[in-house]
Amino acid sequence: MTADVGKIGSSNYKNSKGTMKKGQRTLDGGRRRLKTGVKDKRSHMDQEGTEGIYGGKRKLRPLSSNKTRKRIYADQGTGEEITSNGNGEGSNRKAPFSRKRHNKVKDDDVVEAKGRSVSPRSMWASSKLGVDSSGSKRSSYKAKNAVRSERVSGVTRVKGIGQKEFVDVGGGETGLLEKRSKSKFELSKGFESGKKKSQAVSLSSPGKNKVRDKKSLGEDLEDLDEKPKKKKRVIRIDPYDISNKRRDDGIADNDIKKQEKIDLEEKAEMSKNAQFRAIQPSPSILSYVEDNLLGRRRLIELRRAGYNTELSAPLDNIPFSTSSERERIEENIFRNKLTFFAAAKVSSSFPPSDLPEIAFAGRSNVGKSSLLNALTRQWGVVRTSDKPGLTQTINFFNLGPKLNLVDLPGYGFAYAKEEVKDAWEELVKEYVSTRAGLKRVCLLIDTKWGMKPRDHELIDLMERAKTKYQIVLTKTDVVFPIDVARRAMQIEEGLKAHKSAVQPVMMVSSKSGAGIRSLRTVLAKIARFAKL
Ligand SMILES: Nc1nc2c(ncn2[C@@H]2O[C@H](COP(=O)(O)OP(=O)(O)OP(=O)(O)O)[C@@H](O)[C@H]2O)c(=O)[nH]1
Numbered sequence: 001m002t003a004d005v006g007k008i009g010s011s012n013y014k015n016s017k018g019t020m021k022k023g024q025r026t027l028d029g030g031r032r033r034l035k036t037g038v039k040d041k042r043s044h045m046d047q048e049g050t051e052g053i054y055g056g057k058r059k060l061r062p063l064s065s066n067k068t069r070k071r072i073y074a075d076q077g078t079g080e081e082i083t084s085n086g087n088g089e090g091s092n093r094k095a096p097f098s099r100k101r102h103n104k105v106k107d108d109d110v111v112e113a114k115g116r117s118v119s120p121r122s123m124w125a126s127s128k129l130g131v132d133s134s135g136s137k138r139s140s141y142k143a144k145n146a147v148r149s150e151r152v153s154g155v156t157r158v159k160g161i162g163q164k165e166f167v168d169v170g171g172g173e174t175g176l177l178e179k180r181s182k183s184k185f186e187l188s189k190g191f192e193s194g195k196k197k198s199q200a201v202s203l204s205s206p207g208k209n210k211v212r213d214k215k216s217l218g219e220d221l222e223d224l225d226e227k228p229k230k231k232k233r234v235i236r237i238d239p240y241d242i243s244n245k246r247r248d249d250g251i252a253d254n255d256i257k258k259q260e261k262i263d264l265e266e267k268a269e270m271s272k273n274a275q276f277r278a279i280q281p282s283p284s285i286l287s288y289v290e291d292n293l294l295g296r297r298r299l300i301e302l303r304r305a306g307y308n309t310e311l312s313a314p315l316d317n318i319p320f321s322t323s324s325e326r327e328r329i330e331e332n333i334f335r336n337k338l339t340f341f342a343a344a345k346v347s348s349s350f351p352p353s354d355l356p357e358i359a360f361a362g363r364s365n366v367g368k369s370s371l372l373n374a375l376t377r378q379w380g381v382v383r384t385s386d387k388p389g390l391t392q393t394i395n396f397f398n399l400g401p402k403l404n405l406v407d408l409p410g411y412g413f414a415y416a417k418e419e420v421k422d423a424w425e426e427l428v429k430e431y432v433s434t435r436a437g438l439k440r441v442c443l444l445i446d447t448k449w450g451m452k453p454r455d456h457e458l459i460d461l462m463e464r465a466k467t468k469y470q471i472v473l474t475k476t477d478v479v480f481p482i483d484v485a486r487r488a489m490q491i492e493e494g495l496k497a498h499k500s501a502v503q504p505v506m507m508v509s510s511k512s513g514a515g516i517r518s519l520r521t522v523l524a525k526i527a528r529f530a531k532l
Pocket residue numbers: 363364365366367368369370371383384385386387388389390391408409410411474475476477478508509510511512
């Protein structure tokens with residue numbers, strides 16, 4: 001195109017304001033006519049087009065004084081190539097595609113002119129030619145887009161005008177004109193897109209007034225549209241869908257389940273602790289705990305209270321297990337020598353019950369054997385260990401002419417085989433439910449942990465057998481005094497409805513000797529009044 005329409009930009013627009021030089025032309029809403037150097041209808045076409053673009057208000061930059069050609073973008077004048085191709089004259093510029101491609105397109109057109117229908121391939125060929133000539137994928141893309149815009153715009157235009165020559169050219173212009181009239185702002189930002197459109201027009205009208213037949217063009221374009229588009233495969237992963245999980249995921253699920261189980265257990269434990277802390281002990285229990293210095297105490301506290309902290313069990317206040325020292329035990333019955341006389345693994349091995357018996361039952365490691373020693377102050381007669389499961393038989397001890405003490409094997413966790421532990425448990429159950437001379441079962445409960453299911457099992461059994469039992473809280477020296485009181489309160493409340501349960505709950509520490517004297521007093525009474 002020879003029409004020297006200046007670049008449209010804010011600066012150019014400024015320059016064109018009222019500074020018309022001689023020989024320059026501006027396009028001004030159709031009132032002024034731009035001298036383009038192109039004659040007849042093409043110049044008219046230009047005028048039409050630019051008029052539409054600028055809406056009759058915008059001015060164009062005047063022609064450069066040195067007559068050099070300016071680069072013209074499609075936005076500014078799509079008609080550039082239209083004019084040059086249409087007239088086939090006046091353009092010294094290189095066509096946007098190579099001569100080779102130009103010729104190829106021309107050949108295609110000739111074939112079409114002969115009346116053959118244009119195969120989809122020919123259409124592809126034309127666009128592919130563009131690729132060949134430009135040698136880049138980008139140009140191929142542009143060419144395809146160009147053909148599409150050609151179809152859309154071309155159809156509209158043909159209906160209005162009915163001239164083949166203007167099918168694509170005029171349509172392209174119309175499309176642009178419509179767009180331009182919509183927004184002036186697009187002018188400044190549409191340079192790039194304008195370039196593409198310009199190429200599109202040039203592809204569809206390769207000059208010398210050879211325009212494709214509209215029908216064949218339409219068919220080609222349909223085929224173009226029918227070409228299967230490559231769809232992007234989108235994989236959506238539903239995190240809650242467990243139907244198609246890998247093995248790893250299964251393992252992860254198991255881990256999650258395990259974690260949830262642990263969390264639940266922790267929650268239950270936490271709520272248990274919260275419940276325990278909410279227990280309000282009765283004043284009698286609290287005063288008992290204080291009077292007997294139960295619970296964890298500092299040595300200075302014991303010293304201030306008048307106890308000899310040099311002793312192993314200062315609160316019991318009996319230094320060692322010699323006969324002279326035993327004389328200081330307040331209860332006569334416990335001054336007697338403790339002697340082991342029988343061990344039973346099965347009920348048939350039980351010795352004859354010729355004396356009243358007091359048994360010590362409870363979970364393994366709760367401190368049964370230690371309590372026997374603390375009560376009698378005869379360390380070494382009953383073996384103790386920090387390893388649960390030391391006592392594996394029912395051990396019978398005689399304490400004077402009136403009383404037998406029985407050390408039972410523990411139940412629950414112990415370093416022993418399951419079947420052996422089951423056998424102990426069965427033996428203990430049989431003993432507490434059938435033993436004739438059994439006057440009291442001291443059921444030992446660890447103050448820190450409280451009652452466990454197996455303790456309840458044994459309680460139920462003793463309730464059925466009407467065996468009298470009394471709860472003795474052990475190891476009170478490891479918890480705070482208030483917690484000793486809470487535990488005692490908790491158990492007392494829990495056993496209120498139990499007929500065979502003897503109140504009150506006793507609290508002891510074999511280590512410090514706290515509560516031992518009180519327990520002696522209770523047990524001595526049993527021995528004193530027991531009858532076979
Ligand atoms: N701190 C403290 N530890 C104690 C007390 N009584 C016992 N122990 C310790 O608890 C552990 C177990 O004591 P044992 O008397 O052997 O317990 P057990 O109930 O006879 O255990 P099994 O014979 O296995 O059923 C030992 O290490 C004792 O030192 C106590 O009152 N306070």
